[in-house]
Amino acid sequence: WDDSASKIWMDGNMVDWKDAKIHALSHVVHYGTSVFEGIRAYDNKKGTCIFRLNEHVKRLFNSAKVYKIDIPYTQEEIAQAIRDTVKINELASCYIRPIVFRGYGQLGVNPLSCPVNTVIAAWEWGSYLGEEGMANGVDVGVSSWRKPAPDTFPTLAKCGANYMNSQLAKLEAIDHGYEEAIMLDYEGHVSEGSGENIFIIEDGVLYTPSMDSSNLKGITRESIKQLANDLGYEVVEERISRERLYFADEVFFSGTAAEVTPIRSIDHKIIGAGKRGPISEELQKTFFDIVEGKKEDKFGWLDYV
Numbered sequence: 001w002d003d004s005a006s007k008i009w010m011d012g013n014m015v016d017w018k019d020a021k022i023h024a025l026s027h028v029v030h031y032g033t034s035v036f037e038g039i040r041a042y043d044n045k046k047g048t049c050i051f052r053l054n055e056h057v058k059r060l061f062n063s064a065k066v067y068k069i070d071i072p073y074t075q076e077e078i079a080q081a082i083r084d085t086v087k088i089n090e091l092a093s094c095y096i097r098p099i100v101f102r103g104y105g106q107l108g109v110n111p112l113s114c115p116v117n118t119v120i121a122a123w124e125w126g127s128y129l130g131e132e133g134m135a136n137g138v139d140v141g142v143s144s145w146r147k148p149a150p151d152t153f154p155t156l157a158k159c160g161a162n163y164m165n166s167q168l169a170k171l172e173a174i175d176h177g178y179e180e181a182i183m184l185d186y187e188g189h190v191s192e193g194s195g196e197n198i199f200i201i202e203d204g205v206l207y208t209p210s211m212d213s214s215n216l217k218g219i220t221r222e223s224i225k226q227l228a229n230d231l232g233y234e235v236v237e238e239r240i241s242r243e244r245l246y247f248a249d250e251v252f253f254s255g256t257a258a259e260v261t262p263i264r265s266i267d268h269k270i271i272g273a274g275k276r277g278p279i280s281e282e283l284q285k286t287f288f289d290i291v292e293g294k295k296e297d298k299f300g301w302l303d304y305v
């Protein structure tokens with residue numbers, strides 16, 4: 001995968017894609033010492049806009065705080081560097097990956113002597129779980145791997161090492177012929193996907209796992225809640241038992257990469273009519289109408305670069 005035309009922001013400098021390298025003995029390589037964000041920019045008639053940029057940057061700084069990583073920039077400096085990275089690469093719509101990590105210093109679990117490095121890359125990234133899945137729903141399975149307990153890993157932090165847990169679920173899903181995994185929390189309630197939050201719809205009401213389910217407080221999840229309320233739907237955050245996934249009229253994933261991806265089967269059980277449900281479709285369409293400028297950005301989500 002070589003986007004050689006691209007520039008990558010590294011510690012304040014724009015470098016060529018091929019030169020964006022780090023040392024093999026960097027702390028992050030050995031111990032997963034990174035925090036990162038996934039952000040999307042969308043192209044619309046008013047130009048290129050970044051979706052909820054400030055919320056993503058704030059979460060990046062919160063994730064870093066958990067691991068005593070002092071980012072040597074202000075939140076606004078990082079936000080501007082993200083805008084600059086989109087602009088210099090002349091990307092109309094793209095996926096943006098800021099990552100902050102402990103670099104090349106001394107090995108050993110103690111990270112404190114290692115420098116803090118910051119990298120921002122951007123590239124075109126289509127539908128995370130496939131175009132067909134966006135339209136017709138994806139087939140997923142509940143993983144045998146659970147999310148870490150709240151006293152084990154900080155799942156509100158978007159840190160690289162958390163994805164060694166997510167990868168186990170993703171690899172198992174692929175082995176089973178699924179597009180994605182749904183993970184349960186340490187008590188067996190529904191948590192989220194390997195890289196997305198999840199919503200179920202029962203009798204016209206949206207439900208999503210509450211924030212005590214070892215799930216990431218997704219920015220798309222928050223946005224879908226706002227959008228659903230604005231469209232007149234009730235949204236309930238609570239513990240969700242596994243079997244409610246099967247009983248639901250509709251189920252969908254939400255996330256920056258996944259956007260709004262309907263789920264048509266779980267563990268080979270058909271969900272609802274076995275295709276994208278009507279409320280999922282309405283939310284998906286409204287979400288895209290807003291980011292594509294076809295509907296008013298009434299929630300102030302769009303930051304034009």
Ligand SMILES: Cc1[nH+]cc(COP(=O)(O)O)c(CN[C@@H](CCC(=O)O)C(=O)O)c1O
Pocket residue numbers: 037038039166192193194195196197215216217218219220221254255256257258
């Ligand atoms: C575990 C997890 N849960 C929920 C979400 C949704 O959060 P938000 O993007 O703020 O709505 C994501 C984003 N996953 C990112 C990384 C995907 C990847 O494969 O890397 C993303 O969607 O960018 C997660 O990784």
